Amino acid sequence: MPVSITCPKCGAKCSVPEELRGCFYRCPKCKDWLTVPTLTRNEFRALVMMKTKEEVNRIVGPPDSVGTSEDVRREHWNYCGKTINPATGKADKDELTIVVIDNGFVVDVHFAPKAAP
Numbered sequence: 248m249p250v251s252i253t254c255p256k257c258g259a260k261c262s263v264p265e266e267l268r269g270c271f272y273r274c275p276k277c278k279d280w281l282t283v284p285t286l287t288r289n290e291f292r293a294l295v296m297m298k299t300k301e302e303v304n305r306i307v308g309p310p311d312s313v314g315t316s317e318d319v320r321r322e323h324w325n326y327c328g329k330t331i332n333p334a335t336g337k338a339d340k341d342e343l344t345i346v347v348i349d350n351g352f353v354v355d356v357h358f359a360p361k362a363a364p
């Protein structure tokens with residue numbers, strides 16, 4: 248589902264792909280840079296829960312990284328900066344959004360601090 252945003256500078260309404268949430272986007276009219284609003288954690292969770300991998304890809308875009316677990320049916324799709332941290336009100340840049348996929352379906356979404364490099 249595309250995100251509708253209104254340019255604060257010129258008032259142009261634009262529709263941008265979901266995967267650009269948290270990114271900068273150039274207004275097609277005045278060429279100013281806008282920030283595409285991020286989702287709250289609850290909104291993100293509600294959007295992806297019980298969805299297939301293909302749907303998740305379409306709804307929130309491809310993951311920034313993919314991890315596996317001991318259980319081979321499970322995959323962890325890691326996203327960064329797609330959600331708002333409720334503690335700070337800012338985009339989650341220091342915490343990963345981890346989407347747990349079991350047998351092709353999303354079964355859980357949780358949030359964890361990024362591992363130190």
Ligand SMILES: [Zn+2]
Binds near residue numbers: 255257276
């Ligand atoms: Zn504009």
